[in-house]
Each structure stands twice: as C-alpha cells, then as structure tokens.
Amino acid sequence: MSTAEDGRVLRRAFEAGFGGTIVDRWHPAYDDARGVWNGLVNRRPALIARCADVADVVEAVCVAAEHRPPVSVRGGGHQVAGSAVCDDGLVIDLSAMTAVHVDPARRVVRVQGGVTVGELDAGTQVFGLAVPGGDVTGTGVAGLALGGGIGMLTRAHGLTCDHLRSMEIVTADGRVRTAGPDEYPDLLWAARGGGRGLGVVTGMEFDLVTLGPAVSYAEVYYSSEQGDSVLRAWRDAVATLPDTVSPMAILRGMPPYPQVPEELRDTPVVGVGAVHAGPPEEAQAVLAPLRRLATPLLDVSGTVAYEQSPSPPAGIRAFMKSHFLDELTDDAIRTLLDRQARCPSPGAELVIRTMGGAVRDIPADRSAFPHRTAQFNVNVNAMWRDTALDDAILGWCRTSWTALAPHANGGVYLNFSGLAEDADSVRDAVYGPSAARLEAIRTEFDPEGLFAWAARQP
Known part of the structure; x- marks a missing residue:
C-alpha cells in the first residue's frame, strides 16, 4: 500500500x-x-x-x-x-504529555514521556533540585535517559539514567507496566542507557540532587594557536580537579558574544569550561585552574541561574557522532587540532567531555550503559543552515570521526551516534557487552518485533 x-x-x-x-x-x-x-x-x-x-x-x-x-x-x-x-x-x-510533578520532601520527580529538559528544570529548580544530564533545554528527558545522559554534572552525580528510579511503559502487548527494582527489573536495567525498542515510555521517576538555583561556572576561550599547550594543560588539570566539576573542552570558532570584537568572531579557538556542583564557597578556587591554562582571548566565567543552554532552533541541520577514549594522548590532541584546522564551517566543532567520577563508581551491572570505564567522550558535532554546505560538513564530520578512531577505545555514545545510515556500523560499539542481554529483554517483551524499527535506530 x-x-x-x-x-x-x-x-x-x-x-x-x-x-x-x-x-x-x-x-x-x-x-x-x-x-x-x-x-x-x-x-x-x-x-x-x-x-x-x-x-x-x-x-x-x-x-x-x-x-x-x-x-x-x-x-x-x-x-x-x-x-x-x-x-x-x-x-x-507523546509531545503533548508534559506533566512534571516534584516531591521535594522525597527528592523525587515524575515526568511524562513528552517532557523536555527545560520543562524538567523549570519544575525542579523552584526547589533547588535537579536531575543530572543534558546540555540543551530542548532535549527530551525520556530519550536522554534511554541513551544514558552525559551532561554538565556527570562526574559529580553520574548519568541521567543513573537517577532513574522507575518507569511506566506500554509494552508490545498493550499492557501498562511499571518497571522498578522489584517489578520488571530487567526492563528498568535496559531503560538505563539501553536505548529504544522496549515499548512506549509514558512516564519516568527520577531521584533528584541538590543544585542551584544559582551555580558558578567557568567559560574561557583561548587561541587555537596555543591549542596544543592549552589542551595538554587542560588534560592535566582534569586529572587533579575534584569530581564536583565535569570539565569540557571545545574546538570551534569564537562564539558571537556581544563583548567579542568583530575581528575575533569565528576565529578558531579552544574553549574550556565547567559547572561547579559543590559548595558555592569553594567554586572560585576549584574553577581557577581552567581560567589560567594560557592567556585567554575571552573569559565569561561567573554565576548564573542553573539551566541547560537554549536549544538551537528547530530545522537547523545537525550531525553528531562520538568516540569514548580511555586517555587523551598527545597524538589525539594533535589529531583534534588538525581536524579543527580543516573545518569547513564555524558551525562545526569537536567537543571533549570528561567521564569518570560518579559514572565510573556505579556498578556495571546496574544499567545497560556499557562505557563506564572511559575517561573522555569526544563528539564530532556540526550545526548549519546552508544546504549547499551539506556535503562539505558531513564529509568533514565523518572523516574527523574516522581520524579519531585510532585514539578511541571502540565505544560510541548512543545519543551521539550519527544519522540513520550510521546505525548498522556503530551498533556493536554503542551497546558493547550489554548487547546480548538487551536483545533478550527486547525479545521477551516484544517477541514479534513490533518496535523493531525503533530498536534499530541510533
């Protein structure tokens, strides 16, 4: 038909x-x-x-x-x-199902399946509470948790899926089930980072952490001409910083902030930053090493209301694909800088996120997320509007991902795993040692493959 x-x-x-x-x-x-x-x-x-x-x-x-x-x-x-x-x-x-209910006494929040990160934060920050994970407000909470949930609080509090207490899910037989530690524990295990194809998740309940409503952060930009020394110094700082920060580094063009002179906008830079998740009185001292890696071109560090960054507008063209790394070697740093030098557009970037801390400390058998021993996640990321740039930017993204592969440990983050055409080539890298158990759980609850299309997606 x-x-x-x-x-x-x-x-x-x-x-x-x-x-x-x-x-x-x-x-x-x-x-x-x-x-x-x-x-x-x-x-x-x-x-x-x-x-x-x-x-x-x-x-x-x-x-x-x-x-x-x-x-x-x-x-x-x-x-x-x-x-x-x-x-x-x-x-x-489920985009019309957006209820958020916060229980501040129990430090628990329940969300429906269409809730976004921005809507979740709006509900929890009234009480100075948060669910860790995510970088932008428009991300769906359910999809974020089903893929893992790497974000600004990862080393301090773990992944989004690590805070998932239970979920309500409609399985392929049309039954509404509540999966938790005592009932359907395999479904809960799979939902913690195991991706799609389990059913339709209509609700999730998360544990909350104390954070906000104001947080201190570092955001500093250095010239890419100093990139090699800056990234080495950043790597060394990451090893000594407490887990109350989850430092990031980004190789991109200088953002068009109002205080940036016109001649510096889109200039290649290495940006570094972190949100401080510890006691406010410790923030300045903890974040200081990130602000003195070299002489900065721009330092916009400060204290703001806690929230994820606004999402770029719908309809923008986008690509993301990642590697997990056990270490950030000098050769990996040189490869990153070489790929930045070949970048065809200021909207394309390379993002290094730190892992470890609370992610590493969660027992491996508690969730389907299989990448807990990695120290870094490197994401090849691009956003652009001009359709004439499609081939050049997608080509740069894919060749950059390939160039970084020798420095990686073979793992790929589900939520940064490319486009639909990349699905088959990265499936084993996404699920790793969790793959067999995930497949058995999907088969148990969906023996006829009703959600097979969803299960195949990156």
Whole structure:
C-alpha cells in the first residue's frame, strides 16, 4: 500500500474515543507534526497519533499490533538521528504529555514521556533540585535517559539514567507496566542507557540532587594557536580537579558574544569550561585552574541561574557522532587540532567531555550503559543552515570521526551516534557487552518485533 492508503487504514482503526489528535498526510498540521529538530531528517509517516494520555498510547500500540506498520516513538523530537519519525509508518507522539510533578520532601520527580529538559528544570529548580544530564533545554528527558545522559554534572552525580528510579511503559502487548527494582527489573536495567525498542515510555521517576538555583561556572576561550599547550594543560588539570566539576573542552570558532570584537568572531579557538556542583564557597578556587591554562582571548566565567543552554532552533541541520577514549594522548590532541584546522564551517566543532567520577563508581551491572570505564567522550558535532554546505560538513564530520578512531577505545555514545545510515556500523560499539542481554529483554517483551524499527535506530 502507499503511504496514503496506509494512513487511511490506520486512521480507521483508531476508536472514536481516542483523546488525542490523529494527523494524516491531509491534515493541515502534517508537515509540522512530522518535523523534528534536525532539518536533515525528512521522513513521511503514514500517520501520527498525538496522544493525550496513557490510554491513547495503549490504543496506538494495539492499532500497531493489529496492522504492523513501522512504529516510532516521539518524545522531545530532539535526537539527532531523527529516530522519533519513521517513513510510511505510525508515529506514537507523546509531545503533548508534559506533566512534571516534584516531591521535594522525597527528592523525587515524575515526568511524562513528552517532557523536555527545560520543562524538567523549570519544575525542579523552584526547589533547588535537579536531575543530572543534558546540555540543551530542548532535549527530551525520556530519550536522554534511554541513551544514558552525559551532561554538565556527570562526574559529580553520574548519568541521567543513573537517577532513574522507575518507569511506566506500554509494552508490545498493550499492557501498562511499571518497571522498578522489584517489578520488571530487567526492563528498568535496559531503560538505563539501553536505548529504544522496549515499548512506549509514558512516564519516568527520577531521584533528584541538590543544585542551584544559582551555580558558578567557568567559560574561557583561548587561541587555537596555543591549542596544543592549552589542551595538554587542560588534560592535566582534569586529572587533579575534584569530581564536583565535569570539565569540557571545545574546538570551534569564537562564539558571537556581544563583548567579542568583530575581528575575533569565528576565529578558531579552544574553549574550556565547567559547572561547579559543590559548595558555592569553594567554586572560585576549584574553577581557577581552567581560567589560567594560557592567556585567554575571552573569559565569561561567573554565576548564573542553573539551566541547560537554549536549544538551537528547530530545522537547523545537525550531525553528531562520538568516540569514548580511555586517555587523551598527545597524538589525539594533535589529531583534534588538525581536524579543527580543516573545518569547513564555524558551525562545526569537536567537543571533549570528561567521564569518570560518579559514572565510573556505579556498578556495571546496574544499567545497560556499557562505557563506564572511559575517561573522555569526544563528539564530532556540526550545526548549519546552508544546504549547499551539506556535503562539505558531513564529509568533514565523518572523516574527523574516522581520524579519531585510532585514539578511541571502540565505544560510541548512543545519543551521539550519527544519522540513520550510521546505525548498522556503530551498533556493536554503542551497546558493547550489554548487547546480548538487551536483545533478550527486547525479545521477551516484544517477541514479534513490533518496535523493531525503533530498536534499530541510533
């Protein structure tokens, strides 16, 4: 059948009592509803079921089980590979399910499946509490946790998935299950960094940490002409800094901040920074080493309200693909600087995130996330608007990722694993030693492969 015919069949299968919105290709909102954050993704589903509640999700899963279209699940729609939307299939859309309930006495938050990081922070920061993980406000919380959740608090508090207490999930048989330590513990294990294809996650409950509402941070930019010495000094500083900071380094063009002279904008720089997650009175001394690695071009360190960075606007073209490293060698630093020198656009960058700390200290069998021993994650990252740059930027991203491979340990972070066409080539690197158990759990709860399309996505 054509996409149009598939859409008609699926639409007729939904009961009149469906409380959400059914969007087919004739619906005036179809193009908006099928769009995701990454403008490179242009898929055309047969039907989008925008659910209002869990009952709607159950109905959507039952329709999918009867008619067997490809099925994708949309939460925040921010995942770079665009796995929220499938071609010629059914999108189960949770973007209208955005309730956040904070229990400050228990230091627990419950979120629905469509909640974004920005919406989560808005609810928790009222009480000076936070769920660790994520870099930008538009990221879907469910997708972040299902992929692991590396962020600004990683060494201090671990990954987003490390704080997942329980989840509500509609499995392929249409049952609503609550997975926790005592009931369906295998599902909970898989949800902690094991990715998609388990079912439709309609709710998650997280433990909270004390943080904010104001935090101190370092953000300093050095000339890339000093890049070799700056990155070596940064690497040495990382080894001595306490786990209350999770330092980052970024090789990019100088950002267009108001205080940056016009002649310095887009100039190649090495930026370093971190958020301090410890006692406020210790922040200045702890962050100071990052501010004196060399003579800075710009230092915008300070104290701000805790929040992730604003997401770039939807529709921007984006690519992300990563490696895990056990060490940042001098040769790896030279490779990073060489790739920066070949960069075709100021919107392309190389980001080094530090691991260790609380990530390393979580027992390996507590979650499906398989990369706990790595010391660094290096992400090849690009965002741009001009379609004429597609080939040049994607080529640079992929050749940069390949050039960095000899310095890596073979692991790839699920949430930074490329586009759909990269999925098969990185699957083993994403799941590592967790792969066999994950596959067994998916088979147990989805023996006929209803969510097989979602399970294959990066």
